[in-house]
Amino acid sequence: MPGAALLIAPSIPTAPVTPAILDRLRAIVGDKGLILDEQDKRPFVTDWRGELTGQAAAVVRPANTAEVSAVVKLCYDNGIAIVPQGGNTGLMGGATPWPAHRGIVLSLGRMNHVLNVDPVGYAMTVEAGCILQTLQDTAARHDRFFPLSLGAQGSCMIGGNLSTNAGGVQVLRYGNARNLVLGLEVVLANGDVWDGLRALKKDNTGYDLKHLFMGAEGTLGIITKAVLKLWPAPKDLCTAWLAIRDPRAAIELLSEAHAASDDNVGSCELMSRACTDMVLRHIPGTQDPLKAETEWYLLLEWSSARPRQDGGTGMPDRMEQFLADQLEAGRVLDAVIAQTEAQSRNMWRIRESVADASRAEGPGLSYDVSVAISRIPEFIDRGLKAVLDILPTIRPYPLGHIGDGNVHFSFMGPKGMDRDMLNQYSAAITRVVNDLITSMAGSISAEHGIGIEKLDELQHYRSRTELDIMRTIKRALDPKNIMNPGKMLRLG
Incomplete structure (x- = not known):
């Protein structure tokens, strides 16, 4: 990711974890x-x-909300910094302590119960340490669907997903993580517990506090529990892999x-061809679904x-007709519809x-950005030109x-080219990409958050207000x- 080597560490509390405090944590x-x-701390x-x-x-792994509260209160009273952590699958360093960190990592991994x-009410109450895929599977066993879906779902935890307002592949229909939540329980910085575990779709009693903590x-504060929204389980599904003319065709399609x-x-x-080939x-075990030029x-x-319905028109029939129309329109060059679950x-x-x-x-550089859907082709064209002007031999793989x-x-x-050499180009490439996305009224972070990596970029692009x-x-x-x-926001 760009920029990490250029960051100046922010001022963070450096109160030590003394032997006496370790005894109290134990x-x-x-x-x-x-x-x-x-060695055991290294993965965290x-x-x-x-x-x-x-x-x-120390890495502290509480087993319930009461223990989280007691740990946080102890740290608050002694000025000890806390890095909350879920599955540690983030890409912006938001769950990774700074080298100057002298406090604790608080891991929610032991709090992994579906409560x-x-x-009937299409809701599920869970602890923050539940693995996302476990929640998907739990919903499916009740003929329900939890739509948050991303590549790390086998190891990421729902508390981290909510704390970063995770996106994934179902956002266009169901929204980001914050749109999938009815209520939260949160341990505040002083150890107090806010109980907002209400399974209500309508609640206009003042500020909607849960949205402060998501993202x-x-x-x-530390999200410890959540009430999640569920949907009916999909019964008619159709997946297709299309060779398309260009990104403009994708938007029109x-x-x-x-x-x-x-x-x-x-x-x-x-998906670009370069990206597909890399995978x-x-x-x-991966196979090219469609060899096309x-x-x-x-x-x-x-x-x-x-x-x-037997004899009725299902999703595959509709998809087949739709793709035939798109082939005729010249947007689709070739296509394959999955005939089996394995495909x-x-x-x-x-x-x-x-x-x-x-x-x-x-080594590579990756920018998680967003722009109005209709302007995606323009951004890709202009962005690729700007980056290749800086480093003509860099290899793009947009998706x-x-x-x-x-x-x-x-x-x-x-x-x-090694990482050190690539880092010499990182600042210039980051600036042209983020300047372009900002000029197009887009966002420099669509779903991965700010963490450590984009700390200074947020400072640069957000208004003083x-x-x-x-x-x-x-x-x-x-x-x-x-x-x-020292994450997300510089206080100075």
């Missing part, structure tokens, strides 16, 4: 809730990509797909909760394995959730700056 969480060995102080490594005096499933990256599917478009994912090179592909999925899984595995493949490919305007504008370094409002909220809820300090 009394709260027990021996199995406390990790002190340096290193980010998923292996590019950022910090320090922590209640209400299939705040643990800088205002998506616009027409909403009506053609009776507004049942679940996902619409743009096929590095991820064993084009630079662009689209993964399109339609789904309906209505079961397919559909292969298509999705290609899309969801991009991050793993890019790690195997070598994105184009249904919600989110483009992962990604590049691999030139062949033979916006930054002042954010700092006011931070100081009001975390006056000692112990909650994930």
Whole structure:
């Protein structure tokens, strides 16, 4: 990710975790809730990509909300910094302590219970340490659907998903993580517990506090439980892999797909040929769904909760007719509709394995940006030109959730170029990409958040008024700056 080497560490609390405090932490969480060995701490102080490594005096793993509250109160009273952590799968360093961190990492992994499933009311109450895929599977066992879906779903935790307002591949239909939540329980910076676990779709009693904590990256409090929304389980599903003319064709196709599917478009994912080839090179077992001479592909999925009727028109029939029309219009060059679940899984595995493949490919730069859907083709064209003007041998592999305007504008370094050399170009490339996206009224962070990586970029692009409002909220809820300090927002 761009810019990490250029960041100046912010001022963060440096109160030490003394032997006496360690004893009190052990009394709260027990021996199995406390990790002190340096080797055992390493997975918690290193980010998923292996590019950022910090320090922590201890990793504390509470088993319930009462223990979280007691740990946080102890830290608050002693001015000890806390880095809250879920599955540690983030890409911006938001769950990784700074090298100057002298406090604790508070891991929610032991709080992994589904507390209640209400299939009639379409809601589920869970603890923050539940693995996302576990929640998807739990909903499915009750003939319900929890739509948050992303590549790390086998290891990311719902508390982290909510703290970063995760996006994923279903956003165009169901919204970001904050749109999937009815209520929260949060431990505040002083150890107080706010119980907002209300399964209400209508509640106009003052400020909607839960939205303060979703997307705040643990800088205002620690999400410990959530009431999640559920939907009917899909009964009629159709997945297709399309060779398309260009990104403009993808936008036009998506616009027409909403009506053609009776507004049942679940996902619409743009993939470049370079990106697809990279996955096929590095991820064993993946197969090219469609060998076609084009630079662009689209993964399109339609789904309906209505079961397919014998002899009736289902999603595959509608998709087939739609694709025939798009072929005639020249937007689609070739297409294949998944005939089996295995074929559909292969298509999705290609899309969801991009991050793993890019790690195997070598050093790269990636920009998680968003712009109005209709302007995506313009951004891609102008952005590629601007970056190639700086480094002509860089290898682009753009992709994105184009249904919600989110483009992962990604590049691999030139062949033979190491990370140190690529970092010499990083600042200039970051500036042209973010300047362009800002000039187009877009966002420099669509779904991955700010964390450490985009700390200075937020400062550069957000207005003084916006930054002042954010700092006011931070100081009001975390006056000692112990909650994930030095992430997302510079206070100075």
